[in-house]
Amino acid sequence: KAGVTQTPRYLIKTRGQQVTLSCSPISGHRSVSWYQQTPGQGLQFLFEYFSETQRNKGNFPGRFSGRQFSNSRSEMNVSTLELGDSALYLCASSLEGSGRAPGELFFGEGSRLTVL
Amino acid sequence: SQQGEEDPQALSIQEGENATMNCSYKTSINNLQWYRQNSGRGLVHLILIRSNEREKHSGRLRVTLDTSKKSSSLLITASRAADTASYFCAASGSARQLTFGSGTQLTVLP
Numbered sequence: 001k002a003g004v005t006q007t008p009r010y011l012i013k014t015r016g017q018q019v020t021l022s023c024s025p026i027s028g029h030r031s032v033s034w035y036q037q038t039p040g041q042g043l044q045f046l047f048e049y050f051s052e053t054q055r056n057k058g059n060f061p062g063r064f065s066g067r068q069f070s071n072s073r074s075e076m077n078v079s080t081l082e083l084g085d086s087a088l089y090l091c092a093s094s095l096e097g098s099g100r101a102p103g104e105l106f107f108g109e110g111s112r113l114t115v116l
Numbered sequence: 117s118q119q120g121e122e123d124p125q126a127l128s129i130q131e132g133e134n135a136t137m138n139c140s141y142k143t144s145i146n147n148l149q150w151y152r153q154n155s156g157r158g159l160v161h162l163i164l165i166r167s168n169e170r171e172k173h174s175g176r177l178r179v180t181l182d183t184s185k186k187s188s189s190l191l192i193t194a195s196r197a198a199d200t201a202s203y204f205c206a207a208s209g210s211a212r213q214l215t216f217g218s219g220t221q222l223t224v225l226p
Binding site for chain 2: 004033035042043044045048056058088090092102103104105106107108109110112
């Protein structure tokens, strides 16, 4: 079974631009979560999608948005990029259904965003 | 903010020694998980312990959970150079999300 695939792996943007990151979960996984990892703040939860619905959202400004498609693939978008958005963005998928505590997450290799 | 705080932040040991990492969390949990991350890569799930469990083993890994102290520990026995990585605890609470700790950087010297 293929793992979680994130594209692109690396990208460089300038302040004010926007970026879209893509995540393909493991086949059969319907939950997709996104995390931002920086040296200063560590791993921070962005949002989780399940069956095309945002089920949970972290404490990030509205510039950070996401969506999930009917095939469970997910995208996240960051608009009006700031220097502080430079980070490793990690996507994770899981089998968990509704109403259950999160179980094991399967992570992709991440998309490393550099904002200049 | 981080749900979990890990101790120590960095740990350096010789191959063959045991490594112990500790994690404290703030609120009640459904389960607590441990993940490993090699430099710049994605996280890999190691083990999950539920709130009604006190100890769990998986290969060379042993995890304990003390809900009264809101703490967990991860023991890696007979460490190998390949165990060099960052280790994170992640708490699953009422918010239906995993909140990660700050991580322990483990270096195993050959």
